[in-house]
Every structure is written in C-alpha cells, then in structure tokens.
Amino acid sequence: MSFFGKLKTRLFKSSAKLDQGLDALVSEGEGESDAPQVPPPADPAPDTPPREAPERETPPSPDAPVKVPQPAEPDLPTPGAPQPGPDTSPPVDPQPERPSEMPGPAPMGLPPIGDSVPEGAPPEAPESRGPGLFGRLMGRGAGEGPVARRVLDDDMLEELEELLIASDMGVETALRVSANIAEGRYGRRVSAREIKELLAQEIARIMEPVARPLPLYPSKPQVVLVVGVNGSGKTTTIGKLASQFREAGKSVVVAAGDTFRAAAVEQLQVWGERAGVPVMTAPEGSDPASLAFEALTKAQAEGADLLMIDTAGRLQNRADLMEELAKIVRVIRKKDPDAPHNTLLVLDATTGQNALNQVETFRKLADVSGLVMTKLDGTAKGGVLVALADRFGLPIHAIGVGEQIDDLAPFDPEEFAAALTGLDP
Template identity: 50%
Template sequence: MVEEKVSQPKKSFFSKLVKGLTKTRSNIMDGIDQVLKSFKKIDEELYEELEEALIMADIGVSTTMNIMENLRKRVKEEKITEAIELRQLLIEEISKLLEKGNHEVNIEEGPVVILVIGVNGVGKTTTIGKLAHNFKKQKKKVLLAAADTFRAAAIEQLEVWGDRVGVDVIRHQENSDPAAVIFDAIQAAKSRKIDVLICDTAGRLHNKKNLMEELKKIFRIITREYPEAKKEVFLVLDATTGQNALQQVKLFKEVADISGIVLTKLDGTAKGGIIVGISSEMNIPVKYIGVGEGIDDLQPFNPKEFATALFANYDD
C-alpha cells in the first residue's frame, strides 16, 4: 500500500513528461521519419538529409555531427542496408548522449550549499522555490538566501516562495552586497543545522566582469565560512530559447564552475532537443527538468525515463 503511494507522483510526472515532450518529439521524430520514408537504401544523400533534420530539431551542429559519425560506423559494423532500420539506431544514439554524466544530487551527506545562477527571466526564483519544496518533501531542513540584491522584485519573489513552501529567507536591502547576504545565510544555516542552503544570485550577463567578481567573492565566502559544506552550482535554462540556451551555458561556464543544469519550461516547446546538445557538448549533467507550472512539476532528471518519454509512440 505504501509503495503505491510513493510511485503515484512519479507516474503522474512521467505522463506529464510524455505529454510535455509532444512538440519536441514531433520536431525530432517527424523530421527523421519523413527522411527515412523517402529513401529505400542508405546512401550519402540520406545521411545529409538526416543531418539536416537533426540540426533543425535543435540538437545542435556539433552534437549532430557526433551522432551521424556513430551512425555511419554502426551501419558498417552491423551491415545495415534498410533505411528504416536507422530509426532505432538514432533513438539509441540520442539516448546514450542523454545518459552522459552524473545526474544525481546527493543531499544525504552533510550540509549542501546550492548556488543558483542564470539570466533574468529563465525562472530562477521559481526554480529555487520548487527545489526547496522538493527537498522539504525529503524531510530536509532548507534555508533560502536572497543574494540577487540587484532587483527588489527578486527578493520579494523569493520571500513569496519561502512563505508558500514554509522555509525562511535570509535577505538584506536592495543593492546591498550579495556576499554579505551569503555570509549571514551561512551563519544562520550553521546555527540552525540546515541541510540545504539555496542561494539566489543576480543574472547580469551583460556585465560579465562584475558578475564574475561577485561570484568569486561568494565562492570565497562559502569556502572560508562553510568548508564542510558540499557545493553545487546549478545553471537554470529556459528550454523555449533553444540554441540560445547553449550560448548561455558557454558564457556562464566562463564565470562559474557549473555542476548541473536545471532545464525549465520543457512543456509546450518544440525546442526540447537542446537537452541532447547540452548533455553532449557541454559535459555538464542535467540535474532537474520542469514540465509545468505546478509546484511538483520540477523533478530530478532521469535520463532513461526522459528518453522513453521522448521516443514514446505518438498514441501513448
């Protein structure tokens, strides 16, 4: 009976995932199927058309080249002659790329500090609220730090989420030093024996130098004041921006040592193929995905589940 209760939310999230990936699935698979139906035998022209279909599906040029190279190799090795047989090979190759890296977030051992970064408008503060909710459900003590002091709205928004989820928020005035907020949050986390401290940060990428200095200062304070804490840096990306998201990863990689990606707004976009490009090109694992606006719609990324949902039959 207990087991049934536990598996229930997972099941509903999976069905949400299948539904949420409908446009992405069509974008990737319709293009592939159209190409494969036009060819009987495997030749150079078929490869070129497949390549184009994958690039058009937001998988990215570099990742597409990688997939195509592996595809050609397997066709030779496995002596495949029918064009239609390539469909299963492509599904396998894309699934393999999704499984790269460690997707687990371990909050069981000792205190964890999660620094959340990303440009404004990607759903950073909402993501923090949903992460806090997620960890609270795992019976963890959570504290939030409003270190995006650049926008008054960011502080207020975080406090709204804190109230909603039932966790405290450490805050200072607008335009105060973000590092000072982190310092106070660490002292509070230590004295209250907090399991997970989640810190919001400013997303001012147009002023990269300032952002870099700000983050360096924050990292120094965490290292000095909380050496026993495990550090995670999550970059939040909006899936609807497609190739733009890949650019953001490249830029943020210059300013921070990113340990994981949180991909939001996967539902209703055809550009979800970008998750394959990010996993493959950036060597940064996707840790969480969001497929809706509900508080439970941000869940840990399960590559096998995602691949199953991505390639589920259209009548699923």
C-alpha cells in the same frame, strides 16, 4: 500524471517535429514497403558505409572536425567578444576543489517527486501525436497496413542530419549520431520506427553519463549556489527543489541573493511560502554577499540541511557579475571553507543553442558543478540537452517541464530520449 507523461506531452513541439520528420523522411524516399516483410540482403553493405566521394563536406567519422555555426550571444552583458571553444582559463577566484574535498557524497539524489500515477500505469499519450504527417496522409496509423521502408543512403543520412540539427542538437552531435545510426546499416531498408528506436538509443547513450541527481553530502548545511541568466528559471527551480527536499524531510533555508530586483525577492518569498521554507532577504540594492553570509550563519545555527542561494543573472557587465559571484563565494568560505558544495547553472531550453554559450560563459564566472534545464515544455529545442551533454559532460541534475511545484524531476535519459523521438519508453 506521471512525470514521463508530462514530459512526453509537453515536449510535444520538439518530439512531434522529430517524430513527424522521421516518418516523412522514410515515406519520402520510400520505394518499397513491407508486404510481406523482406529480410535485408545477406550482406548488402560492409559495416563502413561505402559512401562515394560525398559532395557534402561531412564525413561520418565521429572524430572529424566539423564546422559548427556560431550560436547567438548569451543573454549576458559582454564587454568583449564571446570566447568560443573549451574553457581553459583559470578560475576567476582561486577556489579549492569542491566535491573532492567533501566527505564522500551520500548515495542520495533528488527526493522522489510526487507522482499520482501508480507505477506501471501507461503514460498518457499526447493527444495530437499520431502516426506522423506522411503516415497520416497515407493512412498509415500505428500497426495499420504495410510498414514504409527506405534505403539508408547518403540522401537519407543528409536529411536525417538536417532534421537533428533542426531539433537543436547541434551540428557536431547531429553528425555523430547520424553516423552511428548508419553504421552497419548503410544500404539497408529501414522503417521510421527503426530509425526512431536507434535514435533514442543513441540519445540515451550520450545522456546516460550526465544523468546524475544533485549529490547530497553529509556536511550540514550543504550550500547550493544557483546561477544563470535572468529569466532562466533560477527562482522557480529553487522553489521546486526546496519543496522536494522539504518533502523528503530535509530542512532548507533559502537566501534571496538577487537583491537588485525587488520583484525577484518577492517571487522567491512566494515560493518559500509554497514550499514551507524560510527565505532570507535583504533590502533592495544591498550586498548579496553579506546576505549569503547571514543566511549561512542562520542555517548553521539552526542545523539546516541545505542552504540554497539565489543570485542575480544580469549586472552592468560580465566583470561585475564575475566579481559578485566571486565575492559571495569568498565570504561564505569564511564560515565554511568547502562552500558552495554545488554551483547549479539553470538553463532555459527555449534559448536553444544559446544555452551552449551560457555554459561556457558561466564556467568562467563560477565553478559550475551541474545543470538544471527548465522550460522543456513548449519548446522545439529540447535537442539542445543532447548537445550540452555531448559537448560539456556536466551532470544534468534535473529538468523542468512547467511552472508548478512538482514540474521538476531528476533527469532520466531513457525517458527523455523516448519523449524526444516520440516513442514510449
């Protein structure tokens, strides 16, 4: 199955929810339908929606400050209160600028992913996807019968905002996206399909600038430090990436830097075998920084292209974690002053809005250069990726939609937008 096919099928929970919600949104307030298609009035509304003094407090202005609900605490030991808001604190450990020091990155991204479906083959449609709850109730399948339309007014906009917030897009982003959809269309009759297409366009527009594959630099070995809370999918992601780089002809060394859990080391060894790459380990409880140093020595001696270092996600407290990551960085810089060349933060999509807190926290602990979002399969919270892109603008290098070795692919904004809204790309 193509990766888009998997993404669409496995994003079922979120896309079905949005898909059905948008169908219901239009059907609920539907007064008229297209039989025949009635063109919109010549000029039904000025471009700026003449929304009367809204009872609700959210103007459609993109810049207007909005109340953002406080997400739950990240799954991290937090001795003090969380620090919401942009990260303005200086880096924990004085660290020289990362990629700018590097010789220009080669125009390479993640190696291509094995894809058994020939190009151009239609993506597999999810079995349970249909014309939507209301559509089905009213017997409106795709292409059958009249197309339901609803006037895009304050009520509909409010419902749209709620639907987007429920998909974990975050309040701020949901308001901005809804306002953009309404612009120039306020007072017009729109179909669910039109709303889905507009929504997909908005999502793709937000995601486009952050869809950047992991940059590969000419210097060898390129050191990739992988951070994230326990269980976010670090080990699995390292295994998948190592396998893909290996298939692309790169030599890879992996260091099992989570020396606190024997199970984590074993799991990485299993992935190493699957991917055909050596995994360097150290006895349980030993210093991860010295393992990282040894691994870099080995990777340099062998002329490896990449060294990927796994790290522990949870220590006694945040200060410990910060100190441990800083120590790894300090030590590997004795061998290569530019290392690590990438610091990947792995996030679990099922944590929803909590992922936003994790980004803020880890940006204080490490010089995060890019994100990988795992477990987009089977979650109703895929919209959080849009919120992350909108809020932080950090590159999203790859997304994971399963536990198999080829269930990780470079992030494609249009495919993601189509899958999330239940459209075909």
